[in-house]
Amino acid sequence: MSRKPVQERSTNYGQIGITSQAEFERFIPKGFHLNEHRARIGHGRPRFDAAVAGLRTWQVQRLSGISVEVLPADAGDVYSPVIFDGDDVARGASYEKPTDYDATGAALLQPGDSAIQRIRVAGKQFQAPIRVISVLDEADSHTVTFGALEGHPEKGEERMRVTIGEDGAVHFELRVIWAPNAWWLRPTMPWFKRIQRKHHGRFMTALTKV
Numbered sequence: 001m002s003r004k005p006v007q008e009r010s011t012n013y014g015q016i017g018i019t020s021q022a023e024f025e026r027f028i029p030k031g032f033h034l035n036e037h038r039a040r041i042g043h044g045r046p047r048f049d050a051a052v053a054g055l056r057t058w059q060v061q062r063l064s065g066i067s068v069e070v071l072p073a074d075a076g077d078v079y080s081p082v083i084f085d086g087d088d089v090a091r092g093a094s095y096e097k098p099t100d101y102d103a104t105g106a107a108l109l110q111p112g113d114s115a116i117q118r119i120r121v122a123g124k125q126f127q128a129p130i131r132v133i134s135v136l137d138e139a140d141s142h143t144v145t146f147g148a149l150e151g152h153p154e155k156g157e158e159r160m161r162v163t164i165g166e167d168g169a170v171h172f173e174l175r176v177i178w179a180p181n182a183w184w185l186r187p188t189m190p191w192f193k194r195i196q197r198k199h200h201g202r203f204m205t206a207l208t209k210v
Helices: 045-056 186-209
Strands: 033-043 067-071 078-080 083-085 088-091 094-096 114-121 124-138 141-148 154-164 169-180
Touching: 033 045, 033 186, 045 141, 045 154, 045 169, 045 186, 124 154, 169 186
Parallel strands: none
Antiparallel strands: 033 169, 067 114, 078 094, 083 088, 114 124, 124 141, 141 154, 154 169
16 A cells, blocks of 8 residues: 555556547557446436536445545646547647536546545455546537556556437446456455446446436
8 A cells, every 4th residue: 555645646557548549459458457338327418417517526436335535636727638539639738727616516526636435345445546537528428537546456547438419318438447456356356356346337327316
């Protein structure tokens, strides 16, 4: 377990942004696993907007039974990384003024924010520190990418995305590229994968509750 303050910790993997790359399957490092899920969570623009607000206020995690302690990035402009469309740059890196709160007054997560997730399993509590890598807001989709930090039992990245189709159907998508990081994960992988599937299943329905 790292003794550094969470906000000073580095990500524990090298392929930052891998879950958003085109043809990302080609770049998955040896020893990493891929989990992908997609579920319909409602219909219509109000449902989409509510789901986006839930995603930006940590409700996917919190409504799945995970305690989240948010450690915001320093006040001021927040970094928005390069966004690729295939091999082309769709949007260059920039620093932007953050939108701090949603309509209810809840703080919105921003790129650079860190968080300590506390997950209770079999009577024990585990800490899983993460950082918001990027936020991409488009007319018909909203994407947040999280990266694991030093001290996380896993190493890798999660991409959570809310979309609305031309027919008004709203979907939640989860893409996770991960590998074991903590020493105790390797001998307990079958057990850990069952716990992981359970939590991912909760993620897929969390935004139906907002």
